[in-house]
Amino acid sequence: MHSISPVLWQFLIKWLTNFAIFPPEASTIAPYADALYFFLILISLVGLIAVVAMVVTFAIRYRQEKNPVPTPIEGSTLLEATWTIIPLILFMVCFVWGALLYFRIYSPPPNAMNIYVVGKQWMWKAEHPGGQHEINALHIPVGRPIQLTLISQDVFHSFSVPAFRVKREVIPGRYTTVWFEATTPGVYHLFCTQYCGTLHSDMIGWIYAMSPQDYQAWEAGSTSGNSLAQSGERLFAALGCNSCHNSGPNAHGPNLANVFGSHLQLKNGQFVTVDDAFLRDTILNPTLHEVAGYAPIMPTYQGQVSEEGLIDLVEYIKRLDSQYRIEQTIENSAAQPVQTGTAPAETSAPALAPGTVKQ
Ligand code: HEC
Ligand SMILES: [Cu+2]
Numbered sequence: 369m370h371s372i373s374p375v376l377w378q379f380l381i382k383w384l385t386n387f388a389i390f391p392p393e394a395s396t397i398a399p400y401a402d403a404l405y406f407f408l409i410l411i412s413l414v415g416l417i418a419v420v421a422m423v424v425t426f427a428i429r430y431r432q433e434k435n436p437v438p439t440p441i442e443g444s445t446l447l448e449a450t451w452t453i454i455p456l457i458l459f460m461v462c463f464v465w466g467a468l469l470y471f472r473i474y475s476p477p478p479n480a481m482n483i484y485v486v487g488k489q490w491m492w493k494a495e496h497p498g499g500q501h502e503i504n505a506l507h508i509p510v511g512r513p514i515q516l517t518l519i520s521q522d523v524f525h526s527f528s529v530p531a532f533r534v535k536r537e538v539i540p541g542r543y544t545t546v547w548f549e550a551t552t553p554g555v556y557h558l559f560c561t562q563y564c565g566t567l568h569s570d571m572i573g574w575i576y577a578m579s580p581q582d583y584q585a586w587e588a589g590s591t592s593g594n595s596l597a598q599s600g601e602r603l604f605a606a607l608g609c610n611s612c613h614n615s616g617p618n619a620h621g622p623n624l625a626n627v628f629g630s631h632l633q634l635k636n637g638q639f640v641t642v643d644d645a646f647l648r649d650t651i652l653n654p655t656l657h658e659v660a661g662y663a664p665i666m667p668t669y670q671g672q673v674s675e676e677g678l679i680d681l682v683e684y685i686k687r688l689d690s691q692y693r694i695e696q697t698i699e700n701s702a703a704q705p706v707q708t709g710t711a712p713a714e715t716s717a718p719a720l721a722p723g724t725v726k727q
Contacts, residue, residue: 380406394556394577395532396549397473402533404465411458473534476547480515483508484596484679487518487525487538490567492558495679498587499595504573506558507590508550509583515547517644521675526562529575535561543645550577600684603677607669622662628686633660647682 381402384390393399483506484495494506508514518527520540527546528535531554536546560571578586594602604610612621628647631639635658640646649656651673654666673681 391530391557392552392554393531393533394550394552394554395529395534396551397469398531398533398551400469400472404462404469407465408462411462474546476515476545477513480513480547481509482515482517484683485516485518485527485538486521486675486679487527487560487571488521489523489565490560490571492527492560492571492573493676495596495676496587497596497683498591499593499599500587500590502590504558505576506573507576507578507583507586509580510550510553510577511580513547513549515545517679518544518546519675523564524562525560525564525571528559528561529556530559531556532575537562543648550575553577553579553582596680596683597687598684600680600682603673603680604684607672609681612666620663620665622659624685625688627688634658635660644682644686647685648678651678651681 381390381393385392393402482497486493492504494502518536518538519542520538522540525538526535527538532548532550534546534548536544538544554577556575556577558573558575560568564571612619613624615623615625627642630642632642633639640657652668652670654668655664658664
């Protein structure tokens with residue numbers, strides 16, 4: 369898009385960034401978003417100049433001394449067609465261009481690496497599948513598509529990284545996703561762009577875009593010991609899910625192996641594709657979509673599992689293939705206290721299983 373003159377483009381962006389009126393372009397999508405942005409500015413400028421020029425010319429040309437009596441104009445089809453068709457074309461160009469960009473921004477590539485982010489008053493908590501937890505920080509490798517699955521624990525928030533030109537609403541009770549691919553290693557600002565209470569302006573963090581080697585080193589150095597799926601496996605046992613969901617012959621619930629991504633038939637005959645949101649909904653609200661062939665005996669876990677716990681369960685079920693073992697962690701999980709590595713305030717819940725909600 370900026371292939372017209374990469375040199376000129378670089379110059380423009382550098383200059384704007386240098387004067388702190390423009391964030392750097394640090395993702396693959398950024399130049400595309402900027403191209404549309406500059407196009408909008410350009411046509412606005414052209415419109416502005418045309419209108420001002422006409423106001424001034426007409427004011428001079430048709431001033432009172434020259435035209436004491438105004439000449440009535442009956443209308444001109446040509447003129448009206450012109451000022452209808454030209455803006456229509458311009459708006460259609462903006463629409464099609466914007467729609468193409470929108471689809472690009474909101475459809476993650478299938479090989480994207482998934483990281484979970486929980487927003488709450490007033491912090492961002494990121495959870496990597498490997499079990500790394502961070503607060504108001506997110507470490508990512510450059511050159512690799514990253515998909516974030518976002519959810520809020522309380523009110524509406526909005527996850528915005530200007531340098532990547534992405535922004536996504538973070539909503540209580542519903543997973544939303546956003547993806548990006550960072551291009552330049554660096555540290556970039558993360559903002560909440562939804563007014564979410566008194567300390568909203570404190571709800572900021574940093575994205576650390578690192579070279580793949582640095583990222584690997586960080587990943588290895590900051591794991592809390594358990595992957596999300598392993599924590600999920602323990603929670604699955606602690607909450608008694610495995611009393612109904614096991615591959616045994618007398619199981620009361622369906623086998624959950626390979627359920628993620630499959631098409632399930634519901635009681636009303638409809639089919640649903642099992643995704644993250646479906647899994648989360650089923651745990652909290654089993655009657656919402658009852659699966660054909662089973663009695664609706666699954667209890668609700670509303671209020672018993674934290675958002676982090678739900679993420680662990682989702683991640684566990686996602687990774688189940690033929691059996692119920694992610695790793696042999698079940699035996700010792702009851703004996704030793706489990707460190708989930710989330711916010712310090714939450715790791716101290718004594719009598720509860722990891723990931724469950726304090727009552
Ligand atoms: C009392 C038995 C029971 C318990 C305990 C139970 N479930 Fe279920 N679960 C079922 C039954 C029966 C169904 C299918 C009918 C339905 O959807 O209500 C089901 C459906 C599901 C589904 C939908 C997928 C499918 O193939 O139908 C998921 C996911 C699930 N359960 C996860 C869990 C998790 C996670 C827990 C623990 C937090 C849990 N269940 C606890 C009985 C149970
Ligand atoms: Cu917020």
